[in-house]
Amino acid sequence: MALASAAEGASVAISGLRFDIGGRRILDVADWFVAPGRQALLLGPSGSGKTTLLNLLAGLSRPTAGAVAVGGRDLAGMPAAARDRFRGREIGIVFQSLHLVGALSVAGNLRLARYLARLPAAEADIERLLDALDLAGRAAARPADLSQGEAQRVAIARALVNAPSLLLADEPTSALDDANCERVVALLRRQAAARGATLVIATHDVRLKDVFPQRLDLPARP
Amino acid sequence: MNLFLLSLAYLRVRPLNALLNVLLLAVGVATITALILFSAQMRERLARDARGIDLVVGAKGSPMQLILSGIYHVDVPTGNIPLAEAEALAGHPMVAAVIPLALGDNAAGFRIVGTVPDYPAHYAAAPAAGRLWRAPFEATIGAEVARATGWRVGDAFVGSHGLAGADFAHDDHPYRVVGVLARTGTVIDRLVLTAIESVWRVHDTGRRETEAVAETDHDQDDAADEGDSREITVLLVRYRTPLAAVRLPREINGRGPLQAAAPALETARLLTLVGAGLDTLRGFGLLLIASAALGVFIALYNATQQRRYDLAMMRCLGASPARLMGQILLEAQLLAAAGTVLGLAAGHGVTELLGRLLPEAGAMGLTGWTWAPEEFLTVLLVQAVGAVAALLPAVRAYRTDIAKTLATR
Numbered sequence: 001m002a003l004a005s006a007a008e009g010a011s012v013a014i015s016g017l018r019f020d021i022g023g024r025r026i027l028d029v030a031d032w033f034v035a036p037g038r039q040a041l042l043l044g045p046s047g048s049g050k051t052t053l054l055n056l057l058a059g060l061s062r063p064t065a066g067a068v069a070v071g072g073r074d075l076a077g078m079p080a081a082a083r084d085r086f087r088g089r090e091i092g093i094v095f096q097s098l099h100l101v102g103a104l105s106v107a108g109n110l111r112l113a114r115y116l117a118r119l120p121a122a123e124a125d126i127e128r129l130l131d132a133l134d135l136a137g138r139a140a141a142r143p144a145d146l147s148q149g150e151a152q153r154v155a156i157a158r159a160l161v162n163a164p165s166l167l168l169a170d171e172p173t174s175a176l177d178d179a180n181c182e183r184v185v186a187l188l189r190r191q192a193a194a195r196g197a198t199l200v201i202a203t204h205d206v207r208l209k210d211v212f213p214q215r216l217d218l219p220a221r222p
Numbered sequence: 223m224n225l226f227l228l229s230l231a232y233l234r235v236r237p238l239n240a241l242l243n244v245l246l247l248a249v250g251v252a253t254i255t256a257l258i259l260f261s262a263q264m265r266e267r268l269a270r271d272a273r274g275i276d277l278v279v280g281a282k283g284s285p286m287q288l289i290l291s292g293i294y295h296v297d298v299p300t301g302n303i304p305l306a307e308a309e310a311l312a313g314h315p316m317v318a319a320v321i322p323l324a325l326g327d328n329a330a331g332f333r334i335v336g337t338v339p340d341y342p343a344h345y346a347a348a349p350a351a352g353r354l355w356r357a358p359f360e361a362t363i364g365a366e367v368a369r370a371t372g373w374r375v376g377d378a379f380v381g382s383h384g385l386a387g388a389d390f391a392h393d394d395h396p397y398r399v400v401g402v403l404a405r406t407g408t409v410i411d412r413l414v415l416t417a418i419e420s421v422w423r424v425h426d427t428g429r430r431e432t433e434a435v436a437e438t439d440h441d442q443d444d445a446a447d448e449g450d451s452r453e454i455t456v457l458l459v460r461y462r463t464p465l466a467a468v469r470l471p472r473e474i475n476g477r478g479p480l481q482a483a484a485p486a487l488e489t490a491r492l493l494t495l496v497g498a499g500l501d502t503l504r505g506f507g508l509l510l511i512a513s514a515a516l517g518v519f520i521a522l523y524n525a526t527q528q529r530r531y532d533l534a535m536m537r538c539l540g541a542s543p544a545r546l547m548g549q550i551l552l553e554a555q556l557l558a559a560a561g562t563v564l565g566l567a568a569g570h571g572v573t574e575l576l577g578r579l580l581p582e583a584g585a586m587g588l589t590g591w592t593w594a595p596e597e598f599l600t601v602l603l604v605q606a607v608g609a610v611a612a613l614l615p616a617v618r619a620y621r622t623d624i625a626k627t628l629a630t631r
């Protein structure tokens with residue numbers, strides 16, 4: 001079957017996915033696949049379930065019905081500890097609120113990501129990554145001292161530092177003007193492509209509508 | 223990066239809060255440590271000085287006073303007893319050995335004890351230099367006396383009347399140091415030992431002059447002036463049979479002018495009296511530790527609230543719930559460890575300082591350069607208290623619902 005073969009090699013595979021909260025259906029996606037290294041957009045108005053879907057893709061919550069597989073592995077079927085470890089190594093997430101750890105420096109945030117995924121420290125990689133994201137001089141800075149744009153790039157760097165196979169970003173452009181919107185999206189796409197990571201961006205920002213080769217439209221929910 | 227560095231980073235965010243909790247813990251630990259050191263050393267010292275002495279016999283008065291003056295040489299004696307009475311007791315079939323002591327004077331604040339060579343032998347005190355006294359006005363001095371006064375073999379000194387200080391010098395009867403005893407860690411270290419005859423002779427000729435001073439022990443001397451007026455102050459007794467413990471004290475106390483007191487009984491009573499005071503202080507120390515624990519609990523509880531995004535984010539980055547829990551527990555353990563180390567150091571320091579500054583504590587040989595087994599219990603207690611304080615916050619960290627937390631704000 002065509003469907004099965006598409007699912008097999010996919011980086012992201014969703015089938016029959018439903019998510020209810022308190023009896024209310026929040027999300028309903030029949031089938032959706034993203035091939036490895038591809039870049040896709042989750043587009044929908046506010047309240048359509050984009051963040052909910054990203055959480056399911058990251059294994060942060062469990063679906064009511066259906067399955068989510070990342071890199072061919074069914075997230076719901078994994079033991080909790082294995083899922084945490086898998087997420088740490090294979091999935092990088094850039095949240096809408098960036099959630100940088102304020103007690104640590106910029107470099108410390110990246111080191112923390114490697115440590116928590118039980119990966120060896122990689123100072124040279126961290127330096128290169130900060131360089132690539134225009135953060136070369138900010139390694140020792142505290143998150144509180146960064147500009148909004150810098151903080152967002154640090155969050156992107158942290159999502160990339162473990163070389164994940166899937167990069168998820170939630171509303172990366174909602175607060176940005178057109179010029180910056182383009183720059184951030186270009187940065188995400190360039191960095192994901194350079195590392196061979198699959199990229200999924202969730203947004204209600206229609207400016208991104210035609211930029212991506214693949215798109216999942218989520219309908220508005222009453 | 224590791225959990226240790228991460229915990230340190232979080233503690234650095236609120237340095238004053240961390241410092242306050244560490245200091246509270248440290249003061250509590252220091253109080254308890256000092257108490258432990260003090261009571262352990264006091265117990266040790268009381269037991270060591272009284273070891274092998276079953277009974278102290280002296281003049282009527284408070285039995286506690288008799289023990290304190292006769293064994294520990296801290297209180298004034300209850301009075302003197304006739305030598306003849308003491309000799310009669312030495313011949314008692316239940317008595318294995320006796321050591322007579324004659325007190326009354328001091329040299330540079332250290333008590334001069336007229337006695338027999340059995341006395342230093344009882345404490346296994348042998349001369350480190352010179353020899354034991356053989357003739358009257360030869361003196362063999364304890365190690366602490368030698369250290370404090372600087373006297374050496376061949377030096378001369380005069381005794382002063384009374385048991386402390388120099389209120390009336392017996393200039394006409396100088397002593398000569400013939401030996402210095404090796405340090406024993408017992409009461410002997412602080413005594414000047416001489417022949418009983420020395421004490422008798424000083425007071426035979428000194429009597430006329432001292433009447434004006436009217437010291438208690440000399441008044442009693444006068445009362446027994448007729449016939450054989452020779453007196454001693456106390457007799458240390460060792461029993462021949464355990465049965466004597468039941469019969470001998472009753473026999474002595476029941477007849478004649480003598481009084482018998484058992485060191486075991488009186489030191490136990492003393493420890494109970496002191497113990498009540500120590501318990502109060504110990505309770506105070508525990509209260510400090512408890513309030514520090516409460517401080518740690520509140521700080522960590524607030525922290526898990528303030529850091530809920532961090533905690534959720536760390537889960538996203540691959541940390542298992544157990545690891546987040548471990549991080550919170552480690553943070554509490556770091557505070558507890560810092561408080562413990564600081565408290566132990568302060569406790570030992572304060573004890574050492576007391577031993578040096580307070581003459582009474584110095585006499586006891588109080589030192590901070592030692593440890594007591596109970597200190598390990600304190601360390602364990604504080605670590606346990608830290609763990610308990612961190613438990614609820616740690617469980618909260620464990621339970622963080624990532625998706626929900628990150629969805630807010």
Ligand SMILES: Nc1ncnc2c1ncn2[C@@H]1O[C@H](COP(=O)(O)OP(=O)(O)OP(=O)(O)O)[C@@H](O)[C@H]1O
Binds near residue numbers: 045046052204
């Ligand atoms: N924990 C929750 N409890 C109850 N309702 C929830 C919860 N999480 C999400 N929802 C609801 O699910 C729906 C989808 O929410 P979600 O955050 O996924 O939307 P979204 O598309 O990301 O919207 P936005 O563009 O505003 O971020 C909303 O109606 C929201 O109220």
Ligand SMILES: [Mg+2]
Binds near residue numbers: 050051052170
């Ligand atoms: Mg959203």
